[in-house]
Amino acid sequence: xxxxxxxxxxxxxxxxxxxxxxxxxxxxxxTTMFWYRQFPKQSLMxxxxxxxxxxxxxxxxxxxxxxxxxxxxxxLSTLTVTSAHPEDSSFYICSASGQAVAGSYNEQFFGPGTRxxxx
Amino acid sequence: xxQGEEDPQALSIQExxxxxxxxxYKTSINNLQWYRQNSGRGLVHLILIRSNExxxxxxxxxxxxxxxxxSSSLLITASRAADTASYFCATDRAAGxxxxxxxxxxxxxxx
Numbered sequence: 001x002x003x004x005x006x007x008x009x010x011x012x013x014x015x016x017x018x019x020x021x022x023x024x025x026x027x028x029x030x031t032t033m034f035w036y037r038q039f040p041k042q043s044l045m046x047x048x049x050x051x052x053x054x055x056x057x058x059x060x061x062x063x064x065x066x067x068x069x070x071x072x073x074x075x076l077s078t079l080t081v082t083s084a085h086p087e088d089s090s091f092y093i094c095s096a097s098g099q100a101v102a103g104s105y106n107e108q109f110f111g112p113g114t115r116x117x118x119x
Numbered sequence: 120x121x122q123g124e125e126d127p128q129a130l131s132i133q134e135x136x137x138x139x140x141x142x143x144y145k146t147s148i149n150n151l152q153w154y155r156q157n158s159g160r161g162l163v164h165l166i167l168i169r170s171n172e173x174x175x176x177x178x179x180x181x182x183x184x185x186x187x188x189x190s191s192s193l194l195i196t197a198s199r200a201a202d203t204a205s206y207f208c209a210t211d212r213a214a215g216x217x218x219x220x221x222x223x224x225x226x227x228x229x230x
Binding site: 032041043044045091095097108110111112113115 | 154159160161162167207216217218219220221223225
């Protein structure tokens with residue numbers, strides 16, 4: 001299957017700093033990338049959907065100015081958590097899918113996640 | 120908001136026993152998928168069942184889908200300690216490619 005990587009796998013930062021997380025599709029062109037957040041012992045919550053070359057679409061309740069998403073190429077999307085606070089501590093997971101084919105399911109391939117801890 | 124709800128939230132069984140978990144959803148779907156997540160790790164795709172399918176098998180996994188009841192079940196037969204993980208259902212809504220995840224079932228398989 002297709003491989004998606006995330007970097008870093010974990011990060012610890014001080015409150016008020018910004019953190020950038022990268023999501024890369026290693027062996028396919030990702031037309032669409034998705035960013036999820038998962039708190040301990042909870043499910044994945046979709047934060048935003050990004051299409052290459054256009055602005056991300058954020059889910060209700062997700063602050064677009066706090067969680068900056070850039071999808072500048074077909075293999076890379078970045079999520080920047082600006083002015084991070086302890087409540088932003090979470091597991092951030094990205095997924096990527098390629099060009100949709102009409103009538104076929106467009107599978108999402110998930111990255112291994114990034115553990116963010118804000119002190 | 121979470122469309123899928125799963126039960127039980129947690130399940131503890133002995134190695135060799137079967138594990139069954141259920142997922143319910145609210146709106147029409149294209150597909151329903153099941154994923155496994157080991158603690159602190161990413162998701163592993165297990166199986167996809169389309170809305171026009173009723174049952175699907177993959178190795179020790181059996182998935183059923185009842186669109187009239189808007190529910191699905193995942194059965195793991197002859198469980199192993201390595202099956203210890205959280206299991207999530209995810210629905211692919213008819214309107215697009217977004218996945219909506221259920222709350223998950225934490226399965227503990229005791230050796």
